[in-house]
Amino acid sequence: MQYGENIRLALQGLVDHKFRSFLTMLGIIFGVASVITMLSIGEGAKREAIAKYQDLGVNNIIIREKSLSDEELEEVRAKFSQGLSIQDANVILEIVPGVEKVASQAEKNTEVKFDDKSVKSTVIGITPDFLSLMNYTVQQGYFINEKHYNERLKVCVLGAGVAATFFKGEDPVGKLVKIDDQWLEVIGVLASKSLFTETVGELAARDLNRDVYVPLSLFLNRFTRENVLSSEIQQITVQINNSDKLIEASRIIDEILKRHHFNNDDYSIVIPYELLKQEEKERQIYNFLLGAIAAISLLVGGIGIMNIMLATVMERTREIGIRRSVGARKIDIMGQFVTESVAISITGGLIGVLIGIMLSLVVTLFTDITTFIKPYSVFIAFSFSVIVGVSFGYLPAKNAANLKPVDSIRYE
Amino acid sequence: MLIEIKDLKKSYSLGESEIPVIHGINLHIEKNEYVAIMGPSGSGKSTLMNILGCLDTASSGHYYLNDIDVSTLDDDALSLTRNREIGFIFQNFNLLPRLNAIQNVELPLIYAGVPGNERRERALKALERVGLSDRLHHKPSELSGGQRQRVAIARALATNPGILLADEPTGALDSKTGVEIMRLFDELHKEGNTIILITHEQEIADYAHRNIYLKDGMIHSDRPNQHRRELMSQ
Numbered sequence: 075m076q077y078g079e080n081i082r083l084a085l086q087g088l089v090d091h092k093f094r095s096f097l098t099m100l101g102i103i104f105g106v107a108s109v110i111t112m113l114s115i116g117e118g119a120k121r122e123a124i125a126k127y128q129d130l131g132v133n134n135i136i137i138r139e140k141s142l143s144d145e146e147l148e149e150v151r152a153k154f155s156q157g158l159s160i161q162d163a164n165v166i167l168e169i170v171p172g173v174e175k176v177a178s179q180a181e182k183n184t185e186v187k188f189d190d191k192s193v194k195s196t197v198i199g200i201t202p203d204f205l206s207l208m209n210y211t212v213q214q215g216y217f218i219n220e221k222h223y224n225e226r227l228k229v230c231v232l233g234a235g236v237a238a239t240f241f242k243g244e245d246p247v248g249k250l251v252k253i254d255d256q257w258l259e260v261i262g263v264l265a266s267k268s269l270f271t272e273t274v275g276e277l278a279a280r281d282l283n284r285d286v287y288v289p290l291s292l293f294l295n296r297f298t299r300e301n302v303l304s305s306e307i308q309q310i311t312v313q314i315n316n317s318d319k320l321i322e323a324s325r326i327i328d329e330i331l332k333r334h335h336f337n338n339d340d341y342s343i344v345i346p347y348e349l350l351k352q353e354e355k356e357r358q359i360y361n362f363l364l365g366a367i368a369a370i371s372l373l374v375g376g377i378g379i380m381n382i383m384l385a386t387v388m389e390r391t392r393e394i395g396i397r398r399s400v401g402a403r404k405i406d407i408m409g410q411f412v413t414e415s416v417a418i419s420i421t422g423g424l425i426g427v428l429i430g431i432m433l434s435l436v437v438t439l440f441t442d443i444t445t446f447i448k449p450y451s452v453f454i455a456f457s458f459s460v461i462v463g464v465s466f467g468y469l470p471a472k473n474a475a476n477l478k479p480v481d482s483i484r485y486e
Numbered sequence: 487m488l489i490e491i492k493d494l495k496k497s498y499s500l501g502e503s504e505i506p507v508i509h510g511i512n513l514h515i516e517k518n519e520y521v522a523i524m525g526p527s528g529s530g531k532s533t534l535m536n537i538l539g540c541l542d543t544a545s546s547g548h549y550y551l552n553d554i555d556v557s558t559l560d561d562d563a564l565s566l567t568r569n570r571e572i573g574f575i576f577q578n579f580n581l582l583p584r585l586n587a588i589q590n591v592e593l594p595l596i597y598a599g600v601p602g603n604e605r606r607e608r609a610l611k612a613l614e615r616v617g618l619s620d621r622l623h624h625k626p627s628e629l630s631g632g633q634r635q636r637v638a639i640a641r642a643l644a645t646n647p648g649i650l651l652a653d654e655p656t657g658a659l660d661s662k663t664g665v666e667i668m669r670l671f672d673e674l675h676k677e678g679n680t681i682i683l684i685t686h687e688q689e690i691a692d693y694a695h696r697n698i699y700l701k702d703g704m705i706h707s708d709r710p711n712q713h714r715r716e717l718m719s720q
Contacts, residue, residue: 079596090584396580399541400594400641401569403562479568480542483580 080409084417098382099422101375102462106426106455107433108371112364113451114434116357118444123353128209129267129282130346133317135324137162137310137331138277140340147303155338157305162334166312170326172319173312177203180293180307182300186286187252188240195236197253197286199293199307207311215247215262222261223289228296230258234266235283251286256296258288277344305340320345369458375422376462383415383470387477394474395482404475411474415467416460423459427452487553488648488680489515489538494547496533496703507533509703510547515682517648520675522683522691522711525700532653534700535684539572539651540564552648569598573642577654579634581626581641587613588622591641598645612640616670632663639670643679650674653684668693 088095130136139158142150150157160178167176180199185192204210205217213234222229230251237246237260246260267282294306314323324343331341387394394407430452434445491513497506508530515521525531536542537549540556543564549556551571559567573594574580581590591609600608613619616636626634635655642650652671656664672693675681683694691697692713699706 086584392580393582396582397593397597398565399539399568399574399580401565401597401645403565403597405562406565406597478542480536483541483576 077409077413080413081417083410084414087414088417088421094382095418095421098379098418099425101378102372102419102422102459103375103426103429105368105372105375105462106423106459107430109365109368109455109458110427110430110447110451111433111437111445112361112368113455114430114445114447115437115443116361116364117446117448117451118438119357120354121446122444123350123357127346127350130277130344131208131311131313132347132350133314133320134207134346135312135314135320135327136277136344136346137166137312137327138342138344139305139308140342142340144301144303147301150338150340151303153336153338155335155340157335158308158310158341159306162331163307163310165330165334166310166327169330170312170323172314172316172323174315175203175207175313177201177207177311178290178307179204179309179311180290181309182293182297184254184297186236188249191240193236193239193284195233195284195286196280197288197293197297199290199297200287201290204287204311207313210267211265212262213265214245215260217262218287218289223291226289226292226295228256228258228292229261229289231262231264231287232260233264233283233285233287235281236286237263253286253288254297317347320347372458372462375459376419376466379415379418379463380466380470383411383467384473386414387411387470387474390474391477391482391485394477395479395485398477398479399483408471408475411471412464412467415470416463419459419463419467423456426459427456430455487514488517488519488551489513490548490550490553492548492550494537494544494549496530496537496542496545507703508537508544511703511705513698513705513708515680518675518678518680520671520681520683520693520695521698522685522694522696523698523700524685524688524691525706526686529700530703531684531686531700535651535653535682538649538682539574540567565597569594570645571648573639573645573647573650575635575638575642575650575652575655577657579626579631579638579658581634581637583626586623586625587618587629587637587640590626590637591644594641594645608644609640612643613637615643616640630663631659632666635659635663635667636670639667639674643674648680650679650681651684652681654686655683656687656690657685664690 137158163176163178167173178201182197184195184197186195186197200218202217202219202223205212212231215231217231218229221227230253232246240246240251241249246263249260250257251260312323312327314320324345328343335341397407431447434447437443438445491511494508494511495506496508497504499505511534523531523534533542537544544557551567556564556567582593585593588606588609591612592605595605595608610622613622616639618633618636618640621629621633626637629637655671656667659667668690671681671683681694683690685691692711695711695714696709697711698708
């Protein structure tokens with residue numbers, strides 16, 4: 075018997091019993107939909123984390139001043155630590171093996187003004203190396219270079235958010251903005267970056283698009299510190315040539331800084347790559363749990379199919395007898411019933427895929443959870459549903475095939 | 487020889503005990519014979535029909551169909567034999583309710599592996615033969631009892647089997663329709679078909695050329711039908 079006949083028969087059966095078929099499929103539909111949604115949430119979280127840590131640089135070690143209260147700060151200074159300094163940065167570049175570049179940055183929260191508008195911003199003094207250390211791109215104009223730095227030119231590069239507030243589509247390059255009592259010329263605008271919504275170590279969550287970058291030399295020379303006891307700089311970013319040596323390098327950096335800061339614990343070291351790996355590990359357990367729950371719902375869906383198919387076989391004993399009497403072999407009957415349960419699970423699987431994709435979109439639209447549907451997750455969920463159909467359809471089909479023709483033809 | 491049965495026995499096991507139904511039957515049926523097998527209920531005629539139709543196998547003895555010992559065949563070969571050699575016609579028609587007339591007739595051809603176009607053609611021809619060319623797309627529920635039995639006969643004819651095996655074919659029909667069906671059998675016999683009729687009604691058995699009486703699982707009598715000529719002349 076041709077296999078096409080089985081498929082035609084099975085589809086006919088589905089259409090003949092629309093409501094029953096739908097109920098039978100429900101388990102598979104929800105199973106597949108939940109597998110796809112859960113995988114997409116897991117994948118979304120992964121991509122978000124990777125993007126976040128990529129912004130910080132996966133080969134970077136970040137040394138950050140600890141935020142201390144005024145009393146703590148006084149105590150630390152009394153114990154001879156001057157906080158993070160450019161000298162620390164130079165020592166690290168000289169001593170630590172595998173260091174490619176070091177960038178110091180000083181920060182100050184202040185207002186930036188243009189015309190009658192003002193924005194609360196973080197003004198950051200940086201060295202020209204900064205751009206190549208971080209994964210930032212310049213959207214308009216250009217970035218601060220050696221000349222600006224060496225000559226302490228009064229220039230600045232705006233974050234995308236600041237530029238949008240001030241200039242609304244106009245070309246900001248060449249315009250003058252006022253920071254504290256200084257007038258600076260805008261030479262470039264950075265591309266918009268995903269918001270830094272989580273605090274990573276000492277890196278407080280903030281809107282990176284509200285940053286304004288100026289040459290560090292200018293910053294130290296022209297801007298007053300927030301506090302007389304403040305450190306010279308707030309952050310040192312160290313780029314290592316090999317991500318395998320990150321931990322080793324960070325240990326050496328820690329040793330050096332301990333000595334220079336007279337054992338004062340006024341800095342912290344963040345390794346974005348290590349945090350990424352750690353977070354991934356935690357997420358893996360979480361994803362596994364989600365996957366297991368989804369898999370159980372698929373399993374329950376399969377049992378649902380088996381249950382209905384067993385009942386169907388009973389109900390159709392007579393039909394089986396008739397088919398056997400006109401020449402159907404066991405394998406023909408078997409094929410017919412397996413095809414039917416596979417047809418149910420494939421149809422359910424397809425509906426489940428659609429619902430799963432819609433659910434992921436709904437989750438993205440109405441919550442702040444990022445989702446991403448990988449084609450392979452759709453493939454996995456779908457093929458799983460087919461496997462469920464075959465394996466849970468097998469037993470009922472075998473029962474059907476093993477009915478004795480002589481008994482089933484007279485079954486009332 | 488089409489059918490040769492030698493010392494055939496059949497018993498069913500009920501728990502520990504064996505209940506014999508057929509106690510050793512010897513029987514020959516030639517090609518193009520028209521035989522009625524008769525007997526009261528419990529005489530074993532249904533069991534004999536199941537065995538003749540390869541729906542069931544004997545406990546002992548031999549059943550040669552076209553010189554092949556059926557008792558040695560496995561399930562697949564029995565299915566093939568039912569498909570190629572035997573056309574069943576049942577008392578309650580046994581049509582598939584969801585399929586229309588032509589689809590019901592196509593059923594054995596599907597299992598014979600006949601490709602779609604040819605299948606349709608042969609099914610059409612069989613339905614034409616039984617006079618139902620105008621009811622091709624009706625479902626069994628939309629047909630009268632006589633028409634349903636005609637569909638069933640068309641289905642039995644579809645694969646050109648060696649034997650038509652009819653089990654009380656008029657049992658569910660009124661007498662007028664029953665006569666029409668028996669006329670059809672007569673014509674089919676004249677066209678060269680071998681027909682075996684299982685019935686407990688003498689009136690029906692009178693249409694056959696040879697009457698076999700079963701009693702208590704044994705052949706009680708086996709003789710040519712004397713009444714036939716009178717009946718046909720009416």
